[in-house]
Amino acid sequence: MKSQTPLLTLITIAAFNLSVSAQTFTFGNNTSAGQAQADFDDLESGSTISAGLTLTASASSGTFNSTAIGGFGINAMPPGDITNQFDNQSTDGAEFMTFSFNQNVDFVSIELTEFGDDEAFLTIAGITTIIGSNSFIFASGTTLAANTDATFGFHSGNGFELASLVVTVVPEPRTYALLSGCCALAAVMLRRR
Numbered sequence: 001m002k003s004q005t006p007l008l009t010l011i012t013i014a015a016f017n018l019s020v021s022a023q024t025f026t027f028g029n030n031t032s033a034g035q036a037q038a039d040f041d042d043l044e045s046g047s048t049i050s051a052g053l054t055l056t057a058s059a060s061s062g063t064f065n066s067t068a069i070g071g072f073g074i075n076a077m078p079p080g081d082i083t084n085q086f087d088n089q090s091t092d093g094a095e096f097m098t099f100s101f102n103q104n105v106d107f108v109s110i111e112l113t114e115f116g117d118d119e120a121f122l123t124i125a126g127i128t129t130i131i132g133s134n135s136f137i138f139a140s141g142t143t144l145a146a147n148t149d150a151t152f153g154f155h156s157g158n159g160f161e162l163a164s165l166v167v168t169v170v171p172e173p174r175t176y177a178l179l180s181g182c183c184a185l186a187a188v189m190l191r192r193r
């Protein structure tokens with residue numbers, strides 16, 4: 001029995017690393033400010049952390065803007081801009097953010113506010129997904145490699161706010177290696193008993 005303890009510990013560690021949990025990044029939903037209020041407001045670029053996963057983002061022009069009652073977008077500085085939305089105006093064009101995560105992620109869903117007859121876009125590795133709903137579910141396999149830039153922003157309409165983004169961390173190959181190693185070890189130990 002005694003010899004099982006380190007083995008169980010190893011299996012527990014491997015299973016923990018393998019568990020895939022959704023991480024939600026909150027920016028603001030037009031009634032309350034999200035974590036972006038503190039981490040991105042008035043900055044050209046910044047980063048924020050959700051459960052160990054780091055999101056780094058930079059604005060296409062001007063600065064990010066989150067307001068006290070929510071709504072997150074880009075303040076392009078020139079007059080006429082809707083400062084808490086991703087919108088399109090003559091001076092700076094269609095606004096977008098360039099961003100990356102420090103781990104491989106799968107996109108799950110995105111929530112947008114002030115979203116009517118609008119379209120947003122997400123581009124990963126040259127492939128663009130058009131987001132045509134305020135509560136959008138991504139196709140499975142919408143995956144962004146660690147430390148690789150993606151872009152998100154205005155595609156058409158009159159502008160919208162980023163409310164929240166949900167992603168899951170894709171387990172590293174070495175985690176699978178650790179788990180299969182533990183299984184092999186367990187098989188050997190059971191055979192010896």
Ligand SMILES: [Ca+2]
Pocket residue numbers: 041042065066067068
């Ligand atoms: Ca602000």
Ligand SMILES: [Ca+2]
Pocket residue numbers: 073074075076081082083084085086087095
């Ligand atoms: Ca704007």
Ligand SMILES: [Ca+2]
Pocket residue numbers: 114115116117118157158159160
């Ligand atoms: Ca709109």
